[in-house]
Amino acid sequence: MRGVVVTVLVTGGRGHVARAVVDRLLAVGQKVRVASRKPEEAVLPAGVEVVKADLSDPDTLPGLLDGVSKVFLYADPKGIDGFVAAAEVSGSPHIVVLSASGVEEGDPATDPIVRMHRAAESALRASRLSWTFLRPGTFSTNTLQWAHAIRGTRVVKAPFPNAHASAIHESDIADIAVLAMTEPGHEGKAYPLSGPESVTQREQVECISEAIGRKVVLEEITAEEYRDALGRWGDAEVVDTLVRHLVEADGRPAPVLTTYQDLTGEPGRTYADWTADHADDFR
Ligand SMILES: NC(=O)c1ccc[n+]([C@@H]2O[C@H](COP(=O)([O-])OP(=O)(O)OC[C@H]3O[C@@H](n4cnc5c(N)ncnc54)[C@H](OP(=O)(O)O)[C@@H]3O)[C@@H](O)[C@H]2O)c1
Numbered sequence: 042m043r044g045v046v047v048t049v050l051v052t053g054g055r056g057h058v059a060r061a062v063v064d065r066l067l068a069v070g071q072k073v074r075v076a077s078r079k080p081e082e083a084v085l086p087a088g089v090e091v092v093k094a095d096l097s098d099p100d101t102l103p104g105l106l107d108g109v110s111k112v113f114l115y116a117d118p119k120g121i122d123g124f125v126a127a128a129e130v131s132g133s134p135h136i137v138v139l140s141a142s143g144v145e146e147g148d149p150a151t152d153p154i155v156r157m158h159r160a161a162e163s164a165l166r167a168s169r170l171s172w173t174f175l176r177p178g179t180f181s182t183n184t185l186q187w188a189h190a191i192r193g194t195r196v197v198k199a200p201f202p203n204a205h206a207s208a209i210h211e212s213d214i215a216d217i218a219v220l221a222m223t224e225p226g227h228e229g230k231a232y233p234l235s236g237p238e239s240v241t242q243r244e245q246v247e248c249i250s251e252a253i254g255r256k257v258v259l260e261e262i263t264a265e266e267y268r269d270a271l272g273r274w275g276d277a278e279v280v281d282t283l284v285r286h287l288v289e290a291d292g293r294p295a296p297v298l299t300t301y302q303d304l305t306g307e308p309g310r311t312y313a314d315w316t317a318d319h320a321d322d323f324r
Pocket residue numbers: 052053054055056057058059076077078079083094115116117139140141142154177178179180182183
């Protein structure tokens with residue numbers, strides 16, 4: 042498929058991974074249509090067609106898939122059946138789904154993140170569409186939650202400073218998404234993805250300090266204090282799941298997977314690489 046120009050639909054145009062996917066698709070000469078619920082807020086390069094669409098609202102689907110051969114899809118189960126049905130009648134594009142690690146072994150009864158990704162994967166498996174599932178673990182972008190505090194006081198309040206994650210750069214996920222959309226042989230495959238090393242929260246804060254050239258302090262708070270802080274904006278079940286994951290990761294190196302290197306021949310980007318790319322977010 043590389044070299045053949047097709048229209049690729051990228052959903053969730055304001056998302057971190059979606060933006061990185063758009064840049065890579067343009068770099069390899071693909072025609073890109075971006076769908077966003079708020080296209081006016083999507084900061085996109087010239088040459089990209091932007092369409093206002095909400096995949097959970099079937100009224101916004103007609104026309105969205107016209108001429109589309111490939112789709113980068115966020116795994117939001119709301120509206121997935123309508124989206125799949127629309128795709129099946131519009132030329133059956135290949136769908137690359139941003140899913141998540143734990144989708145098979147996690148418990149959907151207690152973990153809403155597993156539930157959401159499993160529902161989206163199941164809808165694709167039950168369809169006539171070809172698909173590729175990307176199953177990354179913890180995103181490096183999660184630490185953007187510290188950006189406001191670092192810009193203000195340079196103090197990060199976090200529980201479990203020794204909790205590990207093999208945090209993945211959104212560009213690594215985007216590289217694999219674009220590979221799956223532009224090369225043959227990725228249909229029906231599920232790719233577990235991680236960053237190339239396991240780093241603790243304390244080490245992540247040290248990397249940010251290094252990247253911005255200023256001392257950032259990690260001040261340990263209790264799980265309860267963290268739960269209270271998250272509870273102000275988060276759904277209770279999601280907050281419980283996030284806290285549980287931190288407890289499980291405390292002092293335990295996270296698995297490092299070789300999928301990225303196996304598929305690209307390159308080592309994945311480290312968390313230090315990510316902080317260098319995002320230093321301005323923390324300044
Ligand atoms: N965070 C993790 O550690 C992790 C790990 C594995 C899997 N995942 C999965 O990855 C997905 C999240 O990916 P992501 O980090 O690329 O998503 P993101 O940056 O959080 O954006 C997700 C979507 O939210 C919408 N959105 C709403 N308000 C926004 C705003 N102010 N700025 C930007 N986007 C906004 C955008 O869609 P519209 O433009 O249509 O509004 C966007 O595509 C989720 O499905 C998650 O479950 C996450």
